[in-house]
Amino acid sequence: MRKEVPMIITALSALAAVFGNFFWLGHHWGVMDLLDNWFNRSFAFAALIGVINLSIIHINAIRRRKENWVYSLILLIAMYGYAILGLIQTTDGPQASWIYNNVLTPLDSTVFALLAFYITSASYRAFRARTVEATVLLVTAIVVMLGVAPIGAVLFTDKISSLAQWLLNYANAGTYRAFSIAGSLGAMATALRITLGLERAHLGGAQ
Amino acid sequence: MQGFDWGTFVGVLFTIAVWTYLYKENPIWRVAEHIYIGLATAWSIGYYFYSYVKPTIMDDILTKHNWLYIVPVILGLMMYLRYFPSVAWLARYPMSFWVGYGAGYGLAFSFAPMLTWIAQTFVKLNSFNNIVLWLAVVTGLMYFFFTVNRENAVVKYGALVGRYFIMVGLGAAFGNTVLYRYNLFIDRARYVLGFLHLIK
Amino acid sequence: MEALMNIDRRWLFLVVFVIVFGILIHPIGLPIVIGPDAQKAYDYVQGLPAGSVVWLGIEFNQSSKGELLPMVLAVANQLFKNNDKIVVSGMWQYGTELVQPYIENIAQKYGKQYGVDWINLGWRPGNATFLHQATQDLNAACAGVDHTGQPLSSFPIMQSVKALTPDYFKLAIVFDAGTPGLPDAYIPIVYEPLHLPLLDGTIQMSVQENKNYLQAGQIVAMIPGSAGAAQYEKLVGVPGQALASQDPLSLGALFVTLLVILGNIGYFATRGKKA
Missing domain, CATH: 1.10.12 (Lyase 2-enoyl-coa Hydratase; Chain  A, domain 2)
Known part of the structure; x- marks a missing residue:
């Protein structure tokens, strides 16, 4: 059973x-x-699973007065307050949509936008032409960046845009087709393993 | 303060709160982070209630007497049994349905797109562009041939060429990612500057 | 040189802030050249017979808003201007609610009425299974209600739109930020069995991957990233955020290029010394 x-x-x-x-x-x-x-x-x-899981973790943190428990309290207030508001007036209600537009949306988009900074720092520190392969990667990246952004055409004529387009449309498209074919085969193999009961990770957890 | 845009003001405060993380981890960022997690988790509750829970129970089951709709209700509710140790194993039933049906989708729908990709690779090799595309697919796949003996000259050199094509693909991915991430930041910068009336 | 290589990354962050904020306040107005992808996408939408019903798949959320929202707005302007009808839905949580007020504004601008000329069916969970159900029976897929819980039977547009198939839709435009989206849902479930034309408005980060689908004919055209959105805004004649973003985007790309070059100069100089 x-x-x-x-x-x-x-x-x-x-x-x-x-x-x-x-x-x-x-x-x-x-x-x-x-x-x-x-x-x-x-x-x-x-749908309540997420709310319950977070509640268990953070109520425990508050009860045991763990370090930074105040943040747990803030999280719970935000979560329950917003959930109840959504249930009372739908997520489109005046206050609920105000929070959505002015708190949730700015937070979500800004958190994801932080990666612009880390990718800049990584470009400086880690992007090295150590081998021929790495050089191909690096040159392609620069051609694509400058070929797509309008400044490339201003600095290097529209030849760089055409080169970027060509790389994307042929050499790159073919490569991604190879990735996609390989990925599809892998996905089907995994699906088959799940069907046959060879892959059982989803049955783990509670005994 | 009539006409003052309090909503955007609050949004700008939260935007700056997230940016403070770039300097270093600090209490302002942590408050913003926890509010974010709380709100993001809570949003779906109200949404699910009005778009699925209420219409399923009130309309489909109680009004139209469509009794088969009781099954998803039971499946969903069974997930909560994981909090009761003696019957926690019952929560595997809905999970099995979700994972199994998802796997079935993989089996049912992955073939057709893949066949199109393979078919579209049989292009006439009458132009430089077509030859490049064809070579990229074939040598790229050779790179992933782990079950074939690499001593074979065709596979060996094919995989070598494939590696360069893969570098082109990854380089394009890196260049595109930089542009994408910058654009997300520009969106946030415009939001703040718009509030300050520094841009139109 | 060593000191330059070990510079605190926060200085780089500061430069990014200065560049982006500075150029937004004082734009240089770099020329925008229409690329072949955006032109093809625009022409395809222009070529639809007036009154066509078009599916707008909002397959993104706040995280990709900066790239895809301007694209959605330019496309919605074009569709309403051409008197086409719009059905909005999506598999990404938050997505459809994010675009709702913006599309509402555009609809008002062209005198279009909710429920008659356009409708928002809301975010629907289940990913590919939702989309599959939508190809069979839209009403069932949406539990009979729109994004605010109003019964679909009360909206005239839904009398003539029963399923996501070529019988009812002329085109599905997918604004796609990843999974669920084009390769895992729209291509296998909507394009392959039904051959409903798909047009892809994609984030820049997926352009390289989606070029495969374009080349294979699984999508009719593509609006690639923010640069594509800017070109599209220019084509439709509604200059907006994407056009305004091209100057800072350009300088950002230039800055990263310079950093890569500087980083490599430093690497080879210090490596020589160490050896």
């Missing part, structure tokens, strides 16, 4: 998708319509 049934569910669910997509009868019976529906809606009913 504990290991076998989940393995059977895994295999049957995977086979149902294959049956639903590749077989006429699967289409006719609307196998995937039904399972898509179950799949998409079931997430909504498990």
Whole structure:
């Protein structure tokens, strides 16, 4: 019941998708319509998992007065306050959308934008023409950067833009096709291993 | 202070709070970080409630008596059993469905795009560009041939050429990533300058 | 030279701040040349018969807003100007809510009415499974409601749009920042079985990967990154954030190039000394 049934569910669910997509009868019976529906809606009913997990961690930190417990308190207030607000007035409500637009959006976009600084620092410290291969990589990166940004055409005529386009359209596109083919084969092999019960990481955790 | 844009003011404060991290880790950044995690986790609760939970229960089950919709409700709720040690193993059931169905999607839908890529590689080798594209795909794949003996001259030299093509691909990725990251920062800089009325 | 190599990275951060803020306040107005990709994308959308229904897949969130939001706005302007209808949806949490107020403004500018000329079906979880369900039955995929929980049956546009298929849509424009997005969902589920034309508005970071799909014909055209968005704004005639970003973007690229060159000069100089 504990290991076998989940393995059977895994295999049957995977086979149902294959049956639903590749077989006429699967289409006719609307196998995937039904399972898509179950799949998409079931997430909504498990949505509190994230809130509960964070609550357990941070309530513990507050109760034990761990170092920096005040931040845990701030997190919990923000989380519960915003969740309750969203439930009362929908996420589109006046206060909920105010928080979304003026707190969540600036925070999210600024955190991700921090990487501009680290990539600048990495370019200076780690990007070295140590070998011929590394030199090819480095030169391509510079041609693409200056070929895509308008300044390249101003400094080096539009030849650099054409070169960047050519690299992207042919040498690079072909390389990424090789990556994609290799990636697809890998993904299918992993999917097959999951279906056959050889890959069982998702059954780990609680015993 | 009528007409003062309090919303953007708050947004600018949070933007600067995140930037302080660039100097060093500090309490302002940590407050911003924890508010961010709290809000990001909470947002989906209200959204899920109105876009799935309520219509599924109120409309589909209670009004239209579409009883099959009880299955996703039970599947979702079973996830909470992981907090009760004696029955925690039952939470594997919905997880198995999600992982299994996801794997099934991989099996069902990965073939067709891959076949298109392979088919589109059979180009006429009548131009320099086509030859480059073809070479990039074939030698790039040779680089990933780990099951073939590398002593074979075709595979050996093919993989060597493939390595240079891969460097071109990775170089393009690096150049593009720099531009992408800068653009995200420019977006934030424009936000702050716009609030200060320093740009239009 | 050693000291230069070991410079505190915060000085570099400061230079980035000065460059970007400085050039935004005092732009130099570098010329924007329309590239072949943006032109092709623009021409494709222009070529749609008036009144076409177009799917806007908002497959990004705040993290890629700087690149993709200006693109969405330029495209929405073009579609409404051409009297096309828009269905917004997406698999990325936050995405559809992020674009909602902006599209609402553009719709007002062209006198377009929500529920009649456009609709926002909201963010839907499930990734590829949502998209697959959308190709079968949009109403079921969205649990019968739009992004605010209003019943879809109350919106006239939904009477003529039943599924994400070529029967109802002329084009799907995917604004794509990664996974879920083009290669894992739209190409295998929408393009391959149904041959609904896909147009890709992509972040610069995915351009190199998505060129493969363009070359293979799985997407009809591509708007590549911020530079592509700037060209698109110019083509549509709605100058916005992407055009304004090209000067600082250029100087940023130049600065990183100089750093790479300086870093290598330093590396070879100090390596020689160490040897």
